[in-house]
Amino acid sequence: MNQYRLPSDSKMLDSDFVFGVATSSYQIEGAVTEGGRTPSIWDTFCKVEGKVDNGDNGDIACDHYHLWEQDIEMIHSLGVDAYRLSIAWPRIFPKEDCVNPEGLAFYDKLIDKCHELGMKVYVTLYHWDLPQYLEDRGGWLNRETAYKFANYADVVSDYFGDKIDVYTTLNEPFVSAFLGYRWGYHAPGVEGDAEGFLAAHHLMLGHGLAMPILRQNAPQSKHGIVFNASPAYPNTDQDQSAANYSEAENYQWFIDPVLKGEYPSLVWEHQVSNRPMVLQGDLDIISAPVDYIGINYYSRNVVSYDENGDIKTVKQEGADHTHIGWEIYPQGLTDLLVRLKARYSNFPPLYITENGAAGDDHCVDGEVLDEQRVNYFQEHLNAVDTAMRAGVQVNGYFAWSLMDNFEWAFGYAQRFGMVHVDYQTQKRTxxxxxxxYRNMLVTRSEEKKNG
Structure with missing residues (x-):
């Protein structure tokens, strides 16, 4: 297959539908001690033995900090409309209340280059690289961090204003809160149910505090937040309540306070001893209006109750799985989008901000034949098209990821990129x-020109 194909009447082929690629700062930049940057929680976490596969770290990663210009040219060569990236908080605030002009300048030239080449820029303010000095005071367990985030958002948006086309406050607060502060799989490695729910509330509070600031500083830009979400399915007819709770805890817990001004009762009533301290007015702050919501989708969850009455995920034997072990289930993306539309009557315009697959990829004679990923993207583009035909408003689709990179606790063992990276030479293929993807977008562009 040399290009993805969508029905000729697909709304995804309209000129106002945004196709893009996505990355994040710690996963690609490297140069962790250059340009005034100080350590993040991930720099610290990577030094803890056994936390990251092969003892990998982001010290060099894809060396994007030095190779950014050629990387932006490469993105442009794909024919995309937009590039989704994140700003490294420790580059902007290497010390408490100390703004680093060199950090702002790095992103300024990168953004200018994107605009020069005709691409819009979607910027995430927090993609998990919290400054270590804030973690030393409790990180997201400390309510003060929400206000520090709002101040960081103020500095960035005051500097860039409308130059950033679309602002995202947080990427996947579920992962930051639960993998980082509940189960300890991610930085900073804290374990505890109460801690996970408290971190979640403070993350969402930080989002809400930032929203009016972003609107004031960048009134022409769009502002929103990105959630990861996996639809849940019962393993047997007796497991429907497990599926309902799984969805409530895994993504409704984060989306409900933004769109409904409340936490889902299913979780609130179940987690009595782990409820976070929610002060009066907090939910009003969190439910500030958003211009859009991003959804990151990779797979589904099939769940059941175990012998202790706890919910467990049931691996689907015989199904196709990616190299990381996640089931390939494109119907789940259609189901998820339809469920979101049904649950939230006020659901704003939506972007698929991440979608992709990890592969056991090898560059042979200058080629990388990632057939499984090719099929994955084709099937998931079709799934988005199906959801749109069912009445879901989707305004864009961003492939994850632009290139192979540091895949958090999996280190460099998992390759999600559309572009292969040789980490020894930094060659991109x-x-x-x-x-x-490029061929599909070139065809779309040619059809636009031809009317």
Missing amino acids: LKQSAIA
Whole structure:
């Protein structure tokens, strides 16, 4: 397959539908001690033995800090409309209340280059790299961090204003809160149910505090938040309540306070001893209006109750799985989007801000034949099209990821990129999935010109 194909009447082929690629700062930049940057919680976490596969870290990663210009040119060569990136908080505030002009300048030239090449810029303010000095005072367990985040958002948006086309406050607060502060799989490695729910509330409070600031500083830009979400399915007819609770805890807990001004009762009543301290007015702050919501989708969850009455995920034997072990289930993306539309009557315009697959990819004679990923993207683009035909408003689709990178606790063992990275030489090679994406967008562009 040399290009992805959508029905000729698909709304995804309209000129105002945004196609893009996505990355995040710690996963690609490297240069962790350059340009005034100080350590993040991930720099610290990577030094803890056994926390990251192979003892990997983001010290060099894809060396994007030095190779950014050629990377932006490569993104442009794919024919995309937009580039989704994140800003590293420790580059902007390397010390408490100390703004680093060199950090702002790095992103300024990068953004200018994108605009020069005709691409819009979608910027995430927090993609998990919290400054270590804030973690030393409790991190997201400390309510003060929400206010520090709002101040960081103020500095960035005051500097860039409307130059950033679309602002995202947080990427996947579920992962930050639960993998980082509940289960300890991610930085900073804290374990405890109460801690996870408290961190979640403070993350969402930080989002809400930032929203009016962003609107004031960048009134022409769009502002929103990105959630990861996996639809849940019962393993047997007796497991429907497990599926309902799984969805409530895994994504409704984060989306409900934004769109409904409340936490889902299913979780609130179940987690009595782990409820976070919610002060009067907090939910009013969190439910500030958003211009859009981003959804990151990779797979589904099939769940059941175990012998202790706890909810467990049931692996689907015989199903197709990616290299990381996640089931390939494109119907789940359609189901998720339809469920979101049904649950939230006020659901704003939506972007698929991440979607992709990890592969056991190898560059042979200058080619990377990632057939599974090619099929994955084709099937999931079709799934988005199906959801749109069912009445869901989707305004864009961003492939994850632009290139192979530091995949958090998996280190460099998992490759999600459309572009292969040789970490020894930093050579970039377009995989077949990238070539198919580019060809689809070139065809769309030519059809636009021809009316």
